[in-house]
Amino acid sequence: MCLGIPGQVLEMVDDANSIARVDVSGVKRNVSVALVRSEGIAPGDWVLIHVGFAMSKIDEAEARETLKALQLMGDVYTDELKLLHSSQID
Numbered sequence: 139m140c141l142g143i144p145g146q147v148l149e150m151v152d153d154a155n156s157i158a159r160v161d162v163s164g165v166k167r168n169v170s171v172a173l174v175r176s177e178g179i180a181p182g183d184w185v186l187i188h189v190g191f192a193m194s195k196i197d198e199a200e201a202r203e204t205l206k207a208l209q210l211m212g213d214v215y216t217d218e219l220k221l222l223h224s225s226q227i228d
Contacts, residue, residue, distance in 0.1 A: 142186035142193055143208065144201035145169065149181055162187060163205070 145160035145167070156172035158179065171179045171192045179185070184201040185192035196204070 141208065142188045142204075144184055144196065144204050145187045145192075146201070147171070147179055147181050147183045147185060150179075158192070160185065160187065160192070 143162055145162035148159045148161055148166065150171075151157050151159050151168060156170055156175050157168050158171045160167055160169050167190075169185075169187050169190050169192055171185065174185060174192045174195045177195045179192070179195065184196050184198055186194045186196055186204070
């Protein structure tokens with residue numbers, strides 16, 4: 139099963155290549171925001187991330203509800219976090 143995990147944009151680290159530093163459950167990772175760049179991505183915004191790519195922009199309430207639901211899933215959530223951590227874009 140593949141999941142999108144919410145992360146909060148901290149900063150753009152490579153504007154030309156649409157790479158942002160994002161906080162994902164306390165872990166800071168670089169992810170591509172190229173697919174959602176047209177939605178106006180800025181620090182503080184929330185995005186759903188899958189294998190190193192922001193797939194959609196979401197609001198904070200949706201991000202918090204999604205995180206709660208994912209945590210209730212146990213191993214599925216843990217496995218997806220491991221996948222996210224292994225797919226870092228540098």
